[in-house]
Amino acid sequence: MLAIILILAILVGRQVTNRKGSAMAQWDEQFSKLKQIIEMMKDHNLVEIQIKQGEEELCVKKAQPVQQITAVPMFGAGLPGALPGAAAPAAGQGQEAVSQEDKPAEIKSPLVGTFYAQPSPDSEPFVELGSRVEPDTVVCIIEAMKVMNEIKAEMSGVIVDVVAANGSAVEYGQVLFKVRPD
Amino acid sequence: MFSRVLIANRGEIALRVIRACHELGIEAVAVYSEADKGAAYLDMADEAVCIGPAVPAQSYLNIPRIMSAAEITNADAIHPGYGFLAENENFAQICRECGITFIGPPPEAMRLLGDKVEARKLAKEAGVSLVPGSDGVVEDIEQGLKIAAGIGYPVMIKAVAGGGGRGMRVAHNEMSFRSGFTSAQAEATAAFGDGSVYLEKLIVEPRHVEVQVMADGTGNVLHFYERDCSIQRRHQKMIEESPCPVISEKVRQELCESAIRIIKHANYVNAATVEFLLDKDRHFYFIEVNTRIQVEHPVSEMVTGRDLIKMQLQVASGEKLGLTQKDIKHRGVAIECRVNAEDPANGFSPCPGTITRFIPPGGPGIRVDTHVYQGWTVSPNYDSMLCKLIAYRPTRDEAIATMRRALSEFVIEPIKTTIPASLSILSHNLFVKSKIDTEFVERNF
Numbered sequence: 001m002l003a004i005i006l007i008l009a010i011l012v013g014r015q016v017t018n019r020k021g022s023a024m025a026q027w028d029e030q031f032s033k034l035k036q037i038i039e040m041m042k043d044h045n046l047v048e049i050q051i052k053q054g055e056e057e058l059c060v061k062k063a064q065p066v067q068q069i070t071a072v073p074m075f076g077a078g079l080p081g082a083l084p085g086a087a088a089p090a091a092g093q094g095q096e097a098v099s100q101e102d103k104p105a106e107i108k109s110p111l112v113g114t115f116y117a118q119p120s121p122d123s124e125p126f127v128e129l130g131s132r133v134e135p136d137t138v139v140c141i142i143e144a145m146k147v148m149n150e151i152k153a154e155m156s157g158v159i160v161d162v163v164a165a166n167g168s169a170v171e172y173g174q175v176l177f178k179v180r181p182d
Numbered sequence: 183m184f185s186r187v188l189i190a191n192r193g194e195i196a197l198r199v200i201r202a203c204h205e206l207g208i209e210a211v212a213v214y215s216e217a218d219k220g221a222a223y224l225d226m227a228d229e230a231v232c233i234g235p236a237v238p239a240q241s242y243l244n245i246p247r248i249m250s251a252a253e254i255t256n257a258d259a260i261h262p263g264y265g266f267l268a269e270n271e272n273f274a275q276i277c278r279e280c281g282i283t284f285i286g287p288p289p290e291a292m293r294l295l296g297d298k299v300e301a302r303k304l305a306k307e308a309g310v311s312l313v314p315g316s317d318g319v320v321e322d323i324e325q326g327l328k329i330a331a332g333i334g335y336p337v338m339i340k341a342v343a344g345g346g347g348r349g350m351r352v353a354h355n356e357m358s359f360r361s362g363f364t365s366a367q368a369e370a371t372a373a374f375g376d377g378s379v380y381l382e383k384l385i386v387e388p389r390h391v392e393v394q395v396m397a398d399g400t401g402n403v404l405h406f407y408e409r410d411c412s413i414q415r416r417h418q419k420m421i422e423e424s425p426c427p428v429i430s431e432k433v434r435q436e437l438c439e440s441a442i443r444i445i446k447h448a449n450y451v452n453a454a455t456v457e458f459l460l461d462k463d464r465h466f467y468f469i470e471v472n473t474r475i476q477v478e479h480p481v482s483e484m485v486t487g488r489d490l491i492k493m494q495l496q497v498a499s500g501e502k503l504g505l506t507q508k509d510i511k512h513r514g515v516a517i518e519c520r521v522n523a524e525d526p527a528n529g530f531s532p533c534p535g536t537i538t539r540f541i542p543p544g545g546p547g548i549r550v551d552t553h554v555y556q557g558w559t560v561s562p563n564y565d566s567m568l569c570k571l572i573a574y575r576p577t578r579d580e581a582i583a584t585m586r587r588a589l590s591e592f593v594i595e596p597i598k599t600t601i602p603a604s605l606s607i608l609s610h611n612l613f614v615k616s617k618i619d620t621e622f623v624e625r626n627f
Binding site: 045047048111112113114144145169170171172173174 | 216231232233234235236237241246247249250251253254255280534562563
């Protein structure tokens with residue numbers, strides 16, 4: 001039996017509505033959408049679905065033998081409290097990295113290319129050991145086909161290890177930095 | 183010759199290309215998705231780069247990631263394999279613009295032959311028979327009768343706007359043509375709002391016969407004879423063989439020369455397969471061109487003693503093949519069986535899972551092309567083909583016997599595979615006598 005893990009992170013910036021009635025209605029609607037998605041995944045034997053609509057993004061992943069828990073930004077009206085079967089943390093400021101306890105979170109490369117730790121050869125690196133990062137902090141550049149892509153931390157915390165070597169080739173999913181999340 | 187080639191594919195064809203590269207002294211770069219991480223064939227490449235998650239759109243179909251991988255590994259050329267980006271003219275164009283050689287046809291030739299309508303025009307110009315038809319809308323019954331007489335019965339009356347088998351009638355003679363024409367028009371009007379119909383010759387009991395071609399870019403176009411791929415299920419080939427057991431030497435020559443004419447006419451370079459339908463009177467009709475190397479290429483390799491993938495690399499790097507058609511001789515019989523992770527007893531539904539016991543066959547007359555080994559996990563993300571088993575013997579009866587023997591030796595546990603279905607087909611009296619057509623499997627199994 002494969003368990004289905006729902007990972008939701010809550011974006012603050014939207015006010016949690018005080019009108020419980022409308023919040024519940026929205027919640028019901030979204031939960032039933034989720035159920036539909038899960039059923040669809042089961043029917044078609046899918047492993048992962050990512051749905052993006054404007055600023056909203058939903059990622060549903062089926063548990064795999066080697067589990068990876070990754071943070072996914074935003075989901076609808078901010079609702080605190082536990083969802084049945086969810087492994088989400090409580091609402092907090094910004095995005096949260098859901099990490100296994102006592103193990104640092106990893107910033108992985110979303111691209112294939114060349115890793116650069118600093119914006120230009122003679123400038124200071126974007127981040128170093130001990131640097132504080134927020135979700136929008138640029139941590140490095142990955143150059144792919146002559147295009148310089150700024151890579152953001154997508155999490156809040158402190159850099160505890162710079163893993164990738166400056167100027168080295170990196171592949172998709174390669175660990176670039178280790179972060180001690182907030 | 184290239185120093186490094188990146189293979190934009192996975193599984194058995196990736197391994198096939200790695201092997202050809204190594205024999206030519208070329209370094210091979212493999213790319214892989216997270217689903218293929220740890221695959222043993224990746225260790226056979228000189229370098230392997232992860233290009234994305236399992237879903238093909240973000241990995242094997244992701245052009246930016248593949249191009250980046252080529253850039254960081256300093257690949258001079260990319261082999262697209264089959265499927266995925268192999269017939270993507272945009273990809274071929276991008277390779278050209280990035281100064282990386284695409285191992286295949288130039289984008290223009292790919293575009294031209296990839297378009298069915300354009301390809302048919304080209305075939306006609308090259309003097310190759312197409313499935314005879316009315317070349318346009320048939321206005322009335324009298325005109326239709328004239329055209330049908332010219333084509334020869336039976337004919338199919340088809341709705342121009344049609345689909346799903348609607349607005350179609352088969353006519354075997356004048357009388358059935360008259361009634362069929364009217365009712366086809368009526369059905370088409372009702373179903374699609376457009377009663378226009380055209381005519382096409384109905385090929386009865388067609389066989390699928392294709393010709394392997396290689397053009398070296400200096401005007402030298404060679405063929406490597408034909409393959410009969412009539413054993414299909416839902417348009418998926420199951421068993422392929424060479425030579426086609428039912429055509430005369432004369433028909434074979436005409437068939438192969440027609441294929442060459444089409445390829446020459448399109449200014450095509452590198453490997454291609456020209457597909458035809460063969461009717462029961464052994465007339466052949468052009469269908470389409472596949473502008474890539476195909477799954478069943480080993481069949482042609484065995485009967486001609488040539489390595490088509492090495493040739494692809496040589497042609498792409500600008501080397502002349504140094505061969506004439508006279509040098510390419512056909513010898514013996516080769517039969518290929520595809521072994522898929524599908525359950526024939528359950529509508530051929532896919533069977534992903536981990537293979538805990540894998541003992542492939544061997545011995546004389548057997549070639550095994552596979553990326554799979556004991557412990558391999560079949561992922562649901564990609565096609566279900568595990569292995570290509572090829573039997574090569576001096577005669578067809580011997581090849582069939584060797585294939586049956588090999589299939590019976592093959593152990594793949596615990597997942598279900600198509601081995602039992604292949605064994606049934608190979609033992610069927612009609613297959614042995616080669617009294618088959620493209621609907622044989624669906625009628626009998």
